[in-house]
Amino acid sequence: QKEVEQDPGPLSVPEGAIVSxxxxxxxxxxxxxMWYRQYSRKGPELLMxxxxxxxxxxxxxxxxxxKSSKYISLFIRDSQPSDSATYLCAMSLQGAQKLxxxxxxxxxxxx
Amino acid sequence: xxxxxxxxxxxxxxxxxxxxxxxxxxSGHRSVSWxxxxxxxGLQFLFEYFSETQRNKGNFPGRFSGRQFSNSxxxxxxxxxxxxxxxxxxxxxxxxxxxxxxxQFFGPGTxxxxx
Numbered sequence: 001q002k003e004v005e006q007d008p009g010p011l012s013v014p015e016g017a018i019v020s021x022x023x024x025x026x027x028x029x030x031x032x033x034m035w036y037r038q039y040s041r042k043g044p045e046l047l048m049x050x051x052x053x054x055x056x057x058x059x060x061x062x063x064x065x066x067k068s069s070k071y072i073s074l075f076i077r078d079s080q081p082s083d084s085a086t087y088l089c090a091m092s093l094q095g096a097q098k099l100x101x102x103x104x105x106x107x108x109x110x111x
Numbered sequence: 112x113x114x115x116x117x118x119x120x121x122x123x124x125x126x127x128x129x130x131x132x133x134x135x136x137x138s139g140h141r142s143v144s145w146x147x148x149x150x151x152x153g154l155q156f157l158f159e160y161f162s163e164t165q166r167n168k169g170n171f172p173g174r175f176s177g178r179q180f181s182n183s184x185x186x187x188x189x190x191x192x193x194x195x196x197x198x199x200x201x202x203x204x205x206x207x208x209x210x211x212x213x214x215q216f217f218g219p220g221t222x223x224x225x226x
Binding site for chain 2: 032036041042043044045046049051088090092095096097098099100101102103104
């Protein structure tokens, strides 16, 4: 069993829809939780990070972490075609640079 | 501020050969991490270098090695290439502070194809 599980999709939704992406993990020692976006032929870019449990909002994006359930989510409101990409969740231990990634979910927003 | 650069962008090798990939981190960043990305396994951590020392290592065979120079530039080497080594190799740089969270910035990757 992988340390971080993420449904690879693909996920296809119409423009303007609310998108929900999520990951589960097994290592309760993870402290930092991140969401990366990766466009085709590019490296991942950080969208948001959260320390420990809680919610964080940045524009149309909201990240949630529930450490008791070992479950994290990313919500995208008013989705745009430019949001079409692969979304990767990642986690790390306190003080560590090593990131443990989920498989990535390929998302397509249809105009 | 220039981003993380990786060279070459594309590489084709045959089984048994060896390959060296290069990564130049963002100016001021002292930590460089390497990842392998494949469709089957996703992104997997190879190793991290900080101030010319390997600080962490993932579960890859000894054929995978790396080093870091005094200017923080890093190279990774794969010897005796196997077909399964075909992947996108990504490098990420950060400040490397172990107390606070540091954002890791990824380069565009090197696409390695082993024939």
